[in-house]
Amino acid sequence: MRVKLKAGPEQRTFIDRIEELSGENVFACYQCGRCSAGCPMASEMDLLPNQIIRLVQMGLLEDVLRSKTLFLCASCFTCESRCPKGIDMARVMEAVRHILDPKGKDAFGPGEISPELAKELPQQVMVALCRKFAK
Amino acid sequence: MKLHYYPGCTLKEKAVALDISTREAMKRLDVELVEPEGWTCCGAEYPLTEEKIVGLAAPIRVLRQVRDEGGEVLVTTCSFCFAVLKRANKALRDDPLKRKRINAFLRDDIQIDPLTKARTTDFEDYNGEVQVLHLLEYLRDRVGTPKIKSRLKRDLKGLAVAPYYGCRLLRPQEEMAFDEPDAPRVFEDFLEAVGCSAVDYAFKQECCGSYLSVSLPDAATEASYRVLRAAQMEGARAVTVTCPLCFYNMDSRQAAIKEKFLDFSGLPVLYFTQILAWALGVDREVLGLGEHAVPADSLFEEVPTTEVRT
Amino acid sequence: MTVKTKKKEDKRIGLFVCHCGVNIAGVVDVKKVAEALKDTPGVSMSTDYVYMCSDPGQQMIIDTIKEKHLDGIIVAACSPTLHEKTFQEAARLAGLNPYQIEIANIREQNSWVHSDKDKATKKAVKIVKSHVAKAIRNENLEPIKVDVKKRALVIGGGVSGLQAALDIADHGYEVILVEKNPSIGGKMIQLSETFPTLDCSQCILTPKMVEVSRHPRIKLLTYHEVDSVSGFIGNFKVRIKKKPRFVDEKLCNLCGECEKVCPQIVPDEFNMGLSFRKAIYMPFPQAIPGTYTLDEDHCLGLSPVRCGKCKDVCEPRAIDFDMKETIIEEEVGAIVVATGYDLYTMQALGEFGGEKYEDVVNGLEFERILSASGPTGGVVRRPSDGKVPKSVVFVQCCGSRDTEKHLPYCSKICCMYTAKHAMLYRHRVPDGQATVFYIDVRTGGKAFDEFYQRTVEEDKVLYIRGKVSKVFKEGDKLIVWGVDTLTGKKVEIEADMVVLAMAMVKTDGVQDLLKKLKISTDIHGFVAEAHPKLRPVESLNAGFFLAGCAHGPKDIPEAVSQASAAAAKVGDLFAQKELSHEPTVVPVNDELCSGCGICVTMCPYGARTLDPSKGVVDVNEILCEGCGACAAACPCGAAQQRNQTDDQIFSMLRAMLRE
Numbered sequence A: 001m002r003v004k005l006k007a008g009p010e011q012r013t014f015i016d017r018i019e020e021l022s023g024e025n026v027f028a029c030y031q032c033g034r035c036s037a038g039c040p041m042a043s044e045m046d047l048l049p050n051q052i053i054r055l056v057q058m059g060l061l062e063d064v065l066r067s068k069t070l071f072l073c074a075s076c077f078t079c080e081s082r083c084p085k086g087i088d089m090a091r092v093m094e095a096v097r098h099i100l101d102p103k104g105k106d107a108f109g110p111g112e113i114s115p116e117l118a119k120e121l122p123q124q125v126m127v128a129l130c131r132k133f134a135k
Numbered sequence B: 001m002k003l004h005y006y007p008g009c010t011l012k013e014k015a016v017a018l019d020i021s022t023r024e025a026m027k028r029l030d031v032e033l034v035e036p037e038g039w040t041c042c043g044a045e046y047p048l049t050e051e052k053i054v055g056l057a058a059p060i061r062v063l064r065q066v067r068d069e070g071g072e073v074l075v076t077t078c079s080f081c082f083a084v085l086k087r088a089n090k091a092l093r094d095d096p097l098k099r100k101r102i103n104a105f106l107r108d109d110i111q112i113d114p115l116t117k118a119r120t121t122d123f124e125d126y127n128g129e130v131q132v133l134h135l136l137e138y139l140r141d142r143v144g145t146p147k148i149k150s151r152l153k154r155d156l157k158g159l160a161v162a163p164y165y166g167c168r169l170l171r172p173q174e175e176m177a178f179d180e181p182d183a184p185r186v187f188e189d190f191l192e193a194v195g196c197s198a199v200d201y202a203f204k205q206e207c208c209g210s211y212l213s214v215s216l217p218d219a220a221t222e223a224s225y226r227v228l229r230a231a232q233m234e235g236a237r238a239v240t241v242t243c244p245l246c247f248y249n250m251d252s253r254q255a256a257i258k259e260k261f262l263d264f265s266g267l268p269v270l271y272f273t274q275i276l277a278w279a280l281g282v283d284r285e286v287l288g289l290g291e292h293a294v295p296a297d298s299l300f301e302e303v304p305t306t307e308v309r310t
Numbered sequence C: 001m002t003v004k005t006k007k008k009e010d011k012r013i014g015l016f017v018c019h020c021g022v023n024i025a026g027v028v029d030v031k032k033v034a035e036a037l038k039d040t041p042g043v044s045m046s047t048d049y050v051y052m053c054s055d056p057g058q059q060m061i062i063d064t065i066k067e068k069h070l071d072g073i074i075v076a077a078c079s080p081t082l083h084e085k086t087f088q089e090a091a092r093l094a095g096l097n098p099y100q101i102e103i104a105n106i107r108e109q110n111s112w113v114h115s116d117k118d119k120a121t122k123k124a125v126k127i128v129k130s131h132v133a134k135a136i137r138n139e140n141l142e143p144i145k146v147d148v149k150k151r152a153l154v155i156g157g158g159v160s161g162l163q164a165a166l167d168i169a170d171h172g173y174e175v176i177l178v179e180k181n182p183s184i185g186g187k188m189i190q191l192s193e194t195f196p197t198l199d200c201s202q203c204i205l206t207p208k209m210v211e212v213s214r215h216p217r218i219k220l221l222t223y224h225e226v227d228s229v230s231g232f233i234g235n236f237k238v239r240i241k242k243k244p245r246f247v248d249e250k251l252c253n254l255c256g257e258c259e260k261v262c263p264q265i266v267p268d269e270f271n272m273g274l275s276f277r278k279a280i281y282m283p284f285p286q287a288i289p290g291t292y293t294l295d296e297d298h299c300l301g302l303s304p305v306r307c308g309k310c311k312d313v314c315e316p317r318a319i320d321f322d323m324k325e326t327i328i329e330e331e332v333g334a335i336v337v338a339t340g341y342d343l344y345t346m347q348a349l350g351e352f353g354g355e356k357y358e359d360v361v362n363g364l365e366f367e368r369i370l371s372a373s374g375p376t377g378g379v380v381r382r383p384s385d386g387k388v389p390k391s392v393v394f395v396q397c398c399g400s401r402d403t404e405k406h407l408p409y410c411s412k413i414c415c416m417y418t419a420k421h422a423m424l425y426r427h428r429v430p431d432g433q434a435t436v437f438y439i440d441v442r443t444g445g446k447a448f449d450e451f452y453q454r455t456v457e458e459d460k461v462l463y464i465r466g467k468v469s470k471v472f473k474e475g476d477k478l479i480v481w482g483v484d485t486l487t488g489k490k491v492e493i494e495a496d497m498v499v500l501a502m503a504m505v506k507t508d509g510v511q512d513l514l515k516k517l518k519i520s521t522d523i524h525g526f527v528a529e530a531h532p533k534l535r536p537v538e539s540l541n542a543g544f545f546l547a548g549c550a551h552g553p554k555d556i557p558e559a560v561s562q563a564s565a566a567a568a569k570v571g572d573l574f575a576q577k578e579l580s581h582e583p584t585v586v587p588v589n590d591e592l593c594s595g596c597g598i599c600v601t602m603c604p605y606g607a608r609t610l611d612p613s614k615g616v617v618d619v620n621e622i623l624c625e626g627c628g629a630c631a632a633a634c635p636c637g638a639a640q641q642r643n644q645t646d647d648q649i650f651s652m653l654r655a656m657l658r659e
């Protein structure tokens, strides 16, 4: 199926929102893929980081919001440290997560951690995970 | 000398070894660590969107407390805490809007002294006055290699240890300003100062899987395996870390790693402060070696003690 | 120089308002402007016309000047940078001193930036009025004349410098060619074969090198450096430092005995450190001049007591440990800067391990590995263990096009030389795999894209569109982590060797030279051209010309074209009997000058000096470019620019501000 690109201000709204939330200029990305090349989680992702930002450039909101990738980013900033255009992908990912349906299901909530595991885990990981992936 | 120290919540529960070894080691370098009164969790993650800025309140509260107690420097060891505190501090220094919003939010704080029940309100605005340092930086810049060397009580005989930086210490470089993200030196310099030899390997700044350890354990298992294997291939006898989560992923996860990757034979993981404390003569029993899933005791036996316990 | 001018009260000024089609007339009521100024004191006629710069427009100006006996004119039109010269010429034809022409800019500074017709017209009237105030105070001026020394200095003996020197010499002028290294040849002599035709680089360059060394009008000074430059266009004085070679070029018969006995082993620059030379050496067999050079930094000590082995065996007694640095002085009229480029350091890209792993090399190192005259005699062997690599990964854009952490610009030639490297590698190692990581392939030159396509289609080089994130070692393999953005796959390749297409940057240390020449550079330290489109081979600083990579990344054909163009420009200069310099300079009024010297520090051209004997400032009018920085700074009013005096500027302001 051919993807119909939205034209005009309607398309900008989504992009503007991502730029505003993340503080990054998504149009600075020239799709070199260096973020994906170094990403430790890329092999698990359905869309690579550079594809996420590409879809944002194209205004294809639904595709981005559907992606598993958003919950595979570990915010390790490897992409940030190598991006030749100074884009912090981790911020873009966070911005997209932010505009996911606020009433939707948590990608990962405290409920999913079993009491046994909770006993073993360092505190920081539970706090971090809920901050990242729960509503 | 007194120095403000933020252990963070994990060190009080699961990573006691890191906390204890830090204290014992610093004592031997004439530094007394004091915790800021009534500190709370830093939030573990620095908020990455402009709208989540309320996440800055917790770390800033800690920093304000340090300032109000007359502290100029705050050291921490956990990489997560370090990143959150350092970035939040820089945000308040550099961004007037964030400064205004966070201070407006924190102005209504009420602090109640648990003993006297005295209430403190009307806090003074915090503008990033405190300097946040990682203990590795503090050791390098404020204590200095010569002093560390002069206090060594054990000869570690060039024990081959692989320093593991992980994600939080180095990146984003502009904010962390810790070291070169792709050619760092501080950890290596530290290891050499205490008498180890630092193993150079390609995965010292790769991610261990971080918090995906919980939501996607397999990914963390693989990521940690890659780090451990690379270190082992370069001849490391142990990997050393600064962060309890790295420790968890690489130590507690090793059973799973061995199950999945049959070529891997196991490698002990140490907190850097355990090595420091040991080299400075702290007794083995206080290093918290019982916390390790992969026994590390043997590393601490080879070296003859030249000093009596504290 | 000023010549007699009428008093301002008696002046007859003509005003010509241009429509510039609708460019001006669309926003400014030009007729109203002409009308409004008709009765301004000093203005004796005013009119408008559709295109003042057209032939009939100029003729109208010429005729009117003659008819109405005008003493000055104002053309209210576009910016003076465009047509001031045109109207000055028209004035000259009409017998009027060209410096009595005023251009009132009512286009760029008015019609193009405003839309309200009423207000724009009022503003135009004010602008023109201010020029009337100035015009009646303009003096007649004559251009300043200077002689030209018809000899050129070329700095840099790479292909650009060689070409420029040959062309200028063939025009019939003397050339002094200064090269800092022991031999001429530059980077090109290190290349293996050259795209897009694959000619052997040495085979095509050495004839030029020989020609330069034999040319009767070229004085070749290798192992020399420019020490200082003073003077100005047509009349430069240059001090050139001769570095001691410790070997007499004329006596050395290249027997090579010295090299055999020298105990000092040094990485060989010509082979990019991939092999070794001795402290006394010949950079490469075809080096020009053909002589050995003793490298003082690596010699055990310039005294027969310390070592002296080479001296003992030198039959023709060419070695002289007592040679000292000497200075020679030359006078030239023009200077060509052809100092070339260097490669960005691999150290800056720690994630690729260029500093750590021997088998991660830069482009020039790979040229040496490919070269028949290289350390491996043209067999591709990797530096670490001499094995023939069966998998080579090439990484483009290393440091280039990286706005954030490295260099924002495209180095322009690496796409092509990477294609060449991959192709040549496949020719030499037919069972080897070549993989190129790229983000764009730029093949703009003649026959370039065909060359690239051949690399892909015939030599089966795998091009992967994406960047590399990291290179690391596992066992004796290099592991390359990259991505193919076309399929969205993260890829990993085992390589025996990795070649980094490092960005081209300014020559290391060239800033010291450029400071001595006082010529401007761009933000990356490359020599800046006077105009990016219309004056690409001249510096903004008169008398300096640029050629080759000193100006920015380019390939050999482009470097050579630029060198020939620079030589042609030098020829233009030397074809003139004498030079004219704009007379609108800033002299000093000795009576008013307090000798504070503020203007000396303000002048970007070094035109002003404090004369300690007279206690006043001295101006070299030839060096003065009339920027006016000194005039603005002078606290005593002693520095007044011709036809731009304080009096004129204040009267313009008064005219402008008076309703």
Ligand SMILES: Cc1cc2nc3c(=O)[nH]c(=O)nc-3n(C[C@H](O)[C@H](O)[C@H](O)COP(=O)(O)OP(=O)(O)OC[C@H]3O[C@@H](n4cnc5c(N)ncnc54)[C@H](O)[C@@H]3O)c2cc1C
Pocket (backbone or CB within 6 Å): C155, C156, C157, C158, C159, C160, C161, C178, C179, C180, C181, C184, C185, C186, C187, C188, C191, C193, C194, C195, C196, C224, C225, C226, C338, C339, C340, C341, C342, C343, C363, C364, C367, C413, C417, C420, C507, C510, C513, C547, C548, C549, C550, C554, C555, C556, C557, C559
């Ligand atoms: C890996 C690689 C492969 C290439 N392959 C090709 C190819 O196949 N085809 C192609 O067309 N182009 C190729 N090029 C480009 C080519 O090298 C350049 O276009 C060419 O060398 C430019 O010549 P130049 O004279 O401007 O500079 P250079 O060759 O750098 O010469 C400058 C000279 O000036 C001298 N110098 C510098 N500073 C001073 C000073 N202060 N005083 C005196 N002398 C000084 C230097 O010693 C040097 O001799 C390649 C480049 C690289 C990096």
Ligand code: SF4
Pocket (backbone or CB within 6 Å): A028, A029, A030, A031, A032, A033, A034, A035, A036, A049, A050, A053, A082, A083, A084, A085, A086, A087, A089
């Ligand atoms: S590294 Fe930066 S420029 Fe390259 S694809 Fe990723 S975000 Fe875009």
Ligand code: SF4
Pocket (backbone or CB within 6 Å): C396, C397, C398, C400, C401, C409, C410, C411, C412, C413, C414, C415, C416, C440, C441, C442, C501
């Ligand atoms: S020439 Fe090609 S490889 Fe070189 S910087 Fe430009 S695009 Fe990158």
